[in-house]
Amino acid sequence: MSSFNLSKGERFSLSKSAPGLTIARIGMGWNPNEEPHGPDFDLDVSAFAINSNYKIPSDSYFVFYGQVRMGNCVEDEIEKGFSRPITADKSILGAIDDPDGRRSDGNDDEDMIFDLSKVNSDIEQIIICASICKYPHDNKKDIRTLSQNFGMVDDCYIRIINEQTGEEIVRYDLAKQFINEDAVEFGRLFRVGNTWEFEAMGRAHNGSLQTLVDMYT
Known part of the structure; x- marks a missing residue:
């Protein structure tokens, strides 16, 4: 099966394709900052599983690096000492944080695993986001990260993989269209x-992760 490339606003039926x-794996990637001695791009991948009121029903449904619980990984990740966030219904395994975008080695920088059969019936949609982690929350406490935005980050993408077969189903490449924004709702x-179904959103905001938290909590 060949993968489909989406543009902003396009929708795609996972059930038909x-x-x-x-079980779907959603991978996200971007190029690291290649500027000599420049500050790392520390992008955080998160998800908000929301109900009919466009809010998360509990803190468990805000899936981000700060919700890590040990042991919630696939076997090879446990052996490497990694851990992932997980929702209360065990339907979403969040991303393993990649603080500089260099772990991927040509593959996805971060990914999340979704068991669609386990998603609570009250959840109507899952918003998948990326935000730039900035000083003083960044890994290296580099004050230069305060000026970073998605207009500086190259080749951002999101893709959905059939976890059982390993096949890529659909992909959305984020167009380089931003100037000051540091948080993006990638897709839902x-x-x-x-x-x-999946929709390529590409909706950007200012205020990094906190802006997204304020929207959905």
């Missing part, structure tokens, strides 16, 4: 009856 899909999974 991958019948029987239960949403219910249509008993099926799931």
Whole structure:
């Protein structure tokens, strides 16, 4: 099966293109900062599983690096000492934080794992986001990160992989269209009856992760 490339605003039926899909891996990637001695791009991947009121029903459904619980990983990740955040219904395993964008080695920088069969029935959509971690919260406490925005970050993308087969189903490359924004709603999974679809959002904001938290909590 060939992968589909989406543009901003386009929607894609996962159920039609991958019948029987239960577990999806959503990978995100970007190029590290190659400026000599420049500050790292520390992008944080997060997800907000929201109900009909466009809010998370509990803190568990805000999935980000600060919600890590040990042992919630696939086997090879446990062996390497990694851990992931997880929702109360065990439907979403969050990303393992990559603080400088250099772990990927040509693959996804961070990924999340979704078991769509376990998503609580009250959850209507899952917003998948990326935000730039800035001073003083960044790993290296580099004050230069305060000026970073997504207009500086090259080749940002999100893609959905069938976890069972390893096949890429759909991909969305974020156009380099931002000037000052440091948080992006990349895409969303949403219910249509008993099926799931994906929309490429590309909606940007200022205020980094806190802006997204304020929107959905």
